[in-house]
Amino acid sequence: MIILHHAVPYVPLKYNRMKQTYVILLFSALLFSSQLNAQNKTKEHKIKGATGVAVGGATTSLMQVKQMAINNAKVEALKKAGIEEHINSYTDYFRSESDNKMEELFTSDVLSNIRGSVKNIEDITYDQGFTAENQIKVTATINCIVVEYITSKDLTYVVEVDGVKPIYKNGDYLEFKVTPTQECYMRAFMFSETEDFIFIPNDYEPSFQMAAKKEQYFPTRNNNGESIVDYPLEIDGDKNKETNRVVLVFLKKDIPYTGIVAYEHITAWIMTIPPDERVIESFAFDLYKNAE
Helix, strand or coil: CCEEECCEEECCCCCCCCCCCHHHHHHHHHHHHHHHHHCCCEEEEEEEEEEEEEECCCCCCHHHHHHHHHHHHHHHHHHHCCCCCCHHHHHHHHHHHHHCCHHHHHCCCHHHHCCEEEEEEEEEEEEEEECCCCCEEEEEEEEEEEEEECCCCCCCCCEEEECCCCEEECCCECCEEEEECCCEEEEEEEECCCCEEEEECCCCCCCCCECCCCCEEECCECCCCCECCECECCCCCCCCEEEEEEEEEEECCCCCCCCCCCHHHHHHHHHCCCHHHEEEEEEEEEEECCCC
């Protein structure tokens, strides 16, 4: 919802979910993949028969054990493709992905260390049984494509972000500035306890290329130094506290995000971008309705 507030467009940070167009998403993904391969930044490996084993605990459901087995099969597929450097990072990534543990993923070096990704998982088969201790045991076998990154992280590509506070009160405004070492574009996502959404770009701030080594303020400012839009922080309902996380993805190329605005889909999109072309910064903050 967008209304006018003091003659400035007012963008509440409880933005409606973006429209989903799966045809566009599929086309964009295929086009982007082709472009990357043409630039020799990725190499694809077709993997067949990668297996993973998982054993459940006393409170683990069969569905959870199956997902754990698939995650272990993904790790095995990466090994088959010859990607074994930082293999523990893949284990952490797949676990945080299936457990929806965004905090772990965006506050670690996991995404920086990963040297490839797994896509097009198909022909999944399961072999179910029990251990001698009567625990559920599942072996998953998958066919998939492993995308190997030819490039590594660009150590000269750094973005400094200032201004995000650890605590806000209801009605406060989110403001920050970024200073990139190279020209880049930005996608800004907000993850709250009730919804996930993208707030940059928006109707008032289209995607644009930021200059290298120059401060860029958000909300964007006009020639008079005034914000052209506001980002007010609001809590819905009766609760007094809400935890939020801002994830900023900085890109060397103007790559749009057209997928579902949800943690697992956004991380999957990030994984399609070679490590030398992206920088990720993440900040958590608490929002209080009645802050003292």
